[in-house]
Amino acid sequence: MTVAVRRWLALVVGALGVAVLVGLPQIGAGAGYDRIGPRVFPAIVAGGLLLLGASLAVFGGRPAAADPAAPAPAPSGVVPMLYLGTAGLVFLVLVERAGFVIAAAAQFWLVARAFRSRRPVRDLIVAVLLAAAVYAGFSIGLGLALPQGPLDSLF
Amino acid sequence: MDAVQALLHGFGVALQPGNLWWAFVGVALGTAVGILPGIGPALTVALLLPVTFQLPPIAAFIMFAGIYYGAMYGGSTTSILMNTPGESGSMMTAIDGHEMARSGRASAALATAAVGSFVAGTLGTVGLTFTAPILVELALSFGPAEYFALIVLGFTTLSAVLGDTPVRGLVSLFAGLMLGLVGIDLQTGQARYTFGMLELLDGIDVVVVVVGLFAIGETLHAAAARRGDAPRTTMTGWTWMTRDDWRRSWKPWLRGTAIGFPIGALPVGGAEIPTFLSYWLEKRLSPHPEEFGRGAIEGVAGPEAANNASAAGVLAPLLTLGLPTSATAAIMLAAFQQYSLQPGPLLFESDPELVWGLIASLYVGNVMLLVLNLPLAPVWARLLELPQPLLYGGIVTFATVGTYSLNHSAFDVALVYAVGVAGFLMRRCDVPVAPAVIGLILGPMAEQQLRRALAISQGDATVFLTRPLSATLLALSVLVLVVPLVLRRRRR
Numbered sequence: 102m103t104v105a106v107r108r109w110l111a112l113v114v115g116a117l118g119v120a121v122l123v124g125l126p127q128i129g130a131g132a133g134y135d136r137i138g139p140r141v142f143p144a145i146v147a148g149g150l151l152l153l154g155a156s157l158a159v160f161g162g163r164p165a166a167a168d169p170a171a172p173a174p175a176p177s178g179v180v181p182m183l184y185l186g187t188a189g190l191v192f193l194v195l196v197e198r199a200g201f202v203i204a205a206a207a208q209f210w211l212v213a214r215a216f217r218s219r220r221p222v223r224d225l226i227v228a229v230l231l232a233a234a235v236y237a238g239f240s241i242g243l244g245l246a247l248p249q250g251p252l253d254s255l256f
Numbered sequence: 257m258d259a260v261q262a263l264l265h266g267f268g269v270a271l272q273p274g275n276l277w278w279a280f281v282g283v284a285l286g287t288a289v290g291i292l293p294g295i296g297p298a299l300t301v302a303l304l305l306p307v308t309f310q311l312p313p314i315a316a317f318i319m320f321a322g323i324y325y326g327a328m329y330g331g332s333t334t335s336i337l338m339n340t341p342g343e344s345g346s347m348m349t350a351i352d353g354h355e356m357a358r359s360g361r362a363s364a365a366l367a368t369a370a371v372g373s374f375v376a377g378t379l380g381t382v383g384l385t386f387t388a389p390i391l392v393e394l395a396l397s398f399g400p401a402e403y404f405a406l407i408v409l410g411f412t413t414l415s416a417v418l419g420d421t422p423v424r425g426l427v428s429l430f431a432g433l434m435l436g437l438v439g440i441d442l443q444t445g446q447a448r449y450t451f452g453m454l455e456l457l458d459g460i461d462v463v464v465v466v467v468g469l470f471a472i473g474e475t476l477h478a479a480a481a482r483r484g485d486a487p488r489t490t491m492t493g494w495t496w497m498t499r500d501d502w503r504r505s506w507k508p509w510l511r512g513t514a515i516g517f518p519i520g521a522l523p524v525g526g527a528e529i530p531t532f533l534s535y536w537l538e539k540r541l542s543p544h545p546e547e548f549g550r551g552a553i554e555g556v557a558g559p560e561a562a563n564n565a566s567a568a569g570v571l572a573p574l575l576t577l578g579l580p581t582s583a584t585a586a587i588m589l590a591a592f593q594q595y596s597l598q599p600g601p602l603l604f605e606s607d608p609e610l611v612w613g614l615i616a617s618l619y620v621g622n623v624m625l626l627v628l629n630l631p632l633a634p635v636w637a638r639l640l641e642l643p644q645p646l647l648y649g650g651i652v653t654f655a656t657v658g659t660y661s662l663n664h665s666a667f668d669v670a671l672v673y674a675v676g677v678a679g680f681l682m683r684r685c686d687v688p689v690a691p692a693v694i695g696l697i698l699g700p701m702a703e704q705q706l707r708r709a710l711a712i713s714q715g716d717a718t719v720f721l722t723r724p725l726s727a728t729l730l731a732l733s734v735l736v737l738v739v740p741l742v743l744r745r746r747r748r
Contacts, residue, residue, distance in 0.1 A: 110685045114427055121434055121449075129446040137710050139441040139448060142703040146437060149430045156423055181479040189673045192656060193666050205656065209649040215479045218645035227646055235657050245310075245661045 107157060115154030121147035184215035200250015205232035259389050266612030270620050275318050278311075279617050282319035283624045286326020290343055291334050291639050292647065297327040297343075298583040298690065299474060302466040303651070305591055306658035313595045314610050318617040320591060321571070324584050325377055325618065328527065328564045329625045330636065332369040336362060336556070337637045345527030345563035348535040352548060352555030359551055366633045367497045368505045368553055369560040370626060376513040376561035377622040380568025383517045384575075385615055388604070391576035395601040400708035401719050405729035407702040410579045412733040415691050422737050424687045432695020435460050442700070443707060455667070462590040463662060465696055468672040469689040471655035473679020475648050480680070505557040508538050512561030520569025520581065527566045527582070531559035568618065575599050575611055580697075583690035590697055 121143055128140050188211035195204035209228035210221070218224050239245045269275060289300045301320050308316040331346030336353035349369060356365040398406070415425030438449045439459030450456040497505070515537065516530040538558040539548045548555050573579040578599040580586040592599050597607065604611050629636070659672045679689050713719035721727045 106685055110427070110687070114430075117431065117434060121437070124449050128441075128448050129444075137707050137715070139444045139446045142706065143437050143448065146430060146433045146699075149426070150434065153423060153427050153430060157427070160423075178480055182476070185476060185479055188652065189670075193670055193673075196660070196666055196669075201657070201660075205653050208656065209653050212475070212649040212652045213645035216645035216648055218643070224645060224649070228649065231650060231653060235653060239657060239661060246664075247657070247660070 111154050111157035113154075114150055114157060118147050118150030118154055121150060181215040181217070184211050188212050188215065197248050198250075201247040202229070202232045202236050203250050204248075205235065259386050262389075262608060262612045263385055263616055265608070266614070266616030267619075269314065269609050269613030270318065270616035275315060275613065275617060276620065278315040278319040279322050279621050280624055282322020283326040283329075283621050283628060285319075286323035286328075287330035287333075287625070287628060287636055288326075288639055289323065290327035290330020290332075290346075291636055292642070293334070293340050295474070295647075295651070296584075297324045298587055299470040299651075300327075301584060301587045301591070302463070302470045303654050303658060305463045305466065305587070305594065306662050308591070309594060313592075313597060314613050316591060316595075317588070317610065317614050318621075320588050321614060321618055322621045322624075324567050324570075324588075325564065325621050326625055328377075328567050329370065329373050329629050331563070332373070332556075332560050333366065333629070333633045333637050334640060336365045336369065337634070338640065340640075343527070343563075345531055345566070346560075347528070348531040348559040349556055351535070352550070352552050355549070355551035356553065356556065361551065363633075364497050364501050364553065365556050367630065368501060368557045370629045370633070371497075372505065372509040372512065372557045372561040373564040373629075374622055374626040375509045376516060376565040377568060377625070378619065379510075379513045380517045380520075380565035381615065381618040381622065383521075383565075384568050384572050384618070387521065387572050388576050388611075388615070391572060392601040392604050395577050398725075399723070400705040400712065401723050401726040402729065404702060404705040404709055405720060405726035405733070406577060406579060407698050407705065409729045409733040409736070410581065410698065411691075411694065411702075412736045414581070414694055416736050422741065424685075425691050428682065428687050428689060428691040429695040432465075432692035432697075433699040434695075435465060435692070436696045436699030442704065459700075460696070461662065461668070462593065462693070462696060464659060464668055464671050465675055466587055466590060466693055467655050467659055468675025469679035469682075469692060471651055472672060472676020473683060473689060475652055475655075476676060476680035477683045478644070478648060480684075501553055504553050508534070508554045508558035509561040511537060511541075512558040513565040516562035516565030517569040520566030521572040522569075522581070527563040530562040530566045534558040534562035571615075571618075575603070575614075576601060578701075580694060583693070586690060586694045586697060590693070593697065 125140055125143055125147070128143065130138055130140070188208045191211060192204045192208040195207060206225075206228040209231060210224050213224040213228070214221070236247055239247055270279070285300060286297060289295045289297060300323050304316075304319070304323075308319070311319075327343055328345060331341060331343035332349045332353065335341045335346040335350035336357050339350050339354040341347045341350050353365045353369065356362065411429055412422075415429045416422045436459070438456055440446070440450075440457055441448055447457060512530075512534040515534050516527075519530045519533070520527070535548075535555055535558060538552075538554040539545050542548065542552065542554055544552070570580075570582050570585050573581055574585045574588060576599075578589065578592075580589045589599065597603060597610070655672065656669055659668050660666070662668055682689055682692075709719055710717065719726075720730060
């Protein structure tokens with residue numbers, strides 16, 4: 102883990118601690134008979150997060166003890182991430198408009214692209230078959246209704 | 257004896273055709289995910305959580321336990337044939353197992369792994385059968401202070417074991433504790449961190465967090481850093497273990513079991529440590545330590561027994577104390593909560609059919625696994641030919657449909673994706689994701705026990721230190737965090 106990543110982690114963890122702390126006063130006080138009220142445990146969690154953030158910030162400058170020889174992480178591919186992000190969005194947009202089968206098949210196909218698949222046609226066939234099978238399994242096998250679309254009336 | 261009678265009753269449950277079927281589905285799925293690298297039993301059980309809500313609890317838990325055991329069998333197959341451990345518990349197997357495969361003794365290595373897993377899995381289940389009632393007795397004497405101390409011990413050990421450094425495990429744990437705060441406070445009815453949203457009053461759904469962190473997070477991680485294709489070893493013929501192989505294998509099997517079961521049962525967790533210990537021990541005890549690393553059968557037999565025995569050991573504290581000591585166990589605990597069941601001593605009283613049926617099904621599952629794995633190992637290994645794009649496409653589909661079906665809301669699906677991105681970033685920073693799940697599940701329980709203990713003691717916080725058992729447990733928790741730090745400093 103690089104120093105930059107550690108600093109980011111320290112920052113995020115500390116920020117979470119601050120967020121929990123800031124939310125504390127909004128919790129209503131418990132009834133008087135309670136020895137410790139509903140604010141104590143959140144306060145402990147906030148304290149823990151702040152301590153961890155601080156210790157990451159203080160000791161974070163040092164390189165990790167055991168892994169000077171560890172290989173640097175592979176550069177994160179931007180293109181696969183874009184495909185995966187699109188896959189998620191496409192499902193969310195389509196599921197209640199075009200039905201589950203179309204949404205899930207489109208999502209599957211995009212995820213396959215993110216993994217550098219070189220066979221788009223095969224992926225498409227598998228995507229439609231799997232989405233249809235899941236739809237049939239959930240709606241008939243488990244009795245759970247999934248959103249219907251134009252394709253689903255075929256089943 | 258009570259345990260024997262209860263177990264026989266359990267077999268009555270486990271041998272019903274429906275339950276046999278779910279045990280079979282579980283062990284087959286488990287073997288498959290054990291073989292596929294990157295996909296483990298924790299992720300699989302997480303993906304199945306939403307779906308199994310439709311099943312009776314006993315069927316679901318029989319299947320989950322089958323997945324857990326099966327993954328331990330399947331992991332060895334690819335370690336030996338392709339030098340790619342499907343599970344972290346099979347890393348040690350790859351060292352000598354793959355060397356054996358390269359010198360044409362793949363089938364002997366597979367056989368000693370499968371038979372050793374069977375022996376250890378069965379003996380481990382025997383251990384579970386007879387230690388469970390003892391642990392239940394012990395647990396019945398626990399008050400809130402002891403439970404709180406026990407949960408703290410679970411927190412620290414898992415954080416220490418699952419991350420590279422305790423700090424990163426603790427970061428994950430506290431993130432989980434933070435998520436666990438959201439919702440209505442059970443003792444006073446005050447809303448906490450709900451930001452006025454009605455959806456959050458019930459708290460954050462464990463399934464959403466688990467599926468997001470494990471399934472979506474792992475998919476993003478795998479897409480960002482694609483693994484190279486593994487070198488393959490072709491199987492040449494089928495030679496059963498020779499007499500000599502048996503002679504050299506049986507002691508490591510038993511020693512591996514003796515190491516694996518207690519370490520799995522103690523809250524130090526996981527299958528990795530017992531396999532390391534077993535390998536180290538076999539190397540020390542062997543008259544030919546120079547063979548290790550060049551295809552010593554003891555190096556396969558011992559660790560393979562150890563990882564299966566540890567899986568049985570993990571179930572002991574899970575069922576009797578409600579304390580998970582591995583990632584899969586934590587998700588199984590979430591499954592219990594989904595059915596509004598609380599594992600612990602009372603479960604043995606209130607639902608003996610479920611508990612003992614589950615334990616009996618472990619014996620059945622082990623027999624199924626031996627039959628499935630011994631002759632069919634090379635067939636299972638062909639699962640690795642499944643193209644990655646289709647595999648991860650399928651994982652995303654199941655994660656999505658499972659979450660969607662929880663509440664029929666696209667909001668939940670969006671939440672899962674968001675949690676998945678967080679899980680991806682955690683993996684990037686070497687922060688283990690499992691402690692977050694544990695924190696989310698056990699955090700609210702820890703808070704309740706803490707407040708109960710303090711209510712009983714009238715606010716006197718020394719109650720945790722004056723009760724011997726709770727003091728011991730808390731001392732152990734501190735040790736677990738401090739000892740690795742000291743050892744690391746010494747090494748430098």
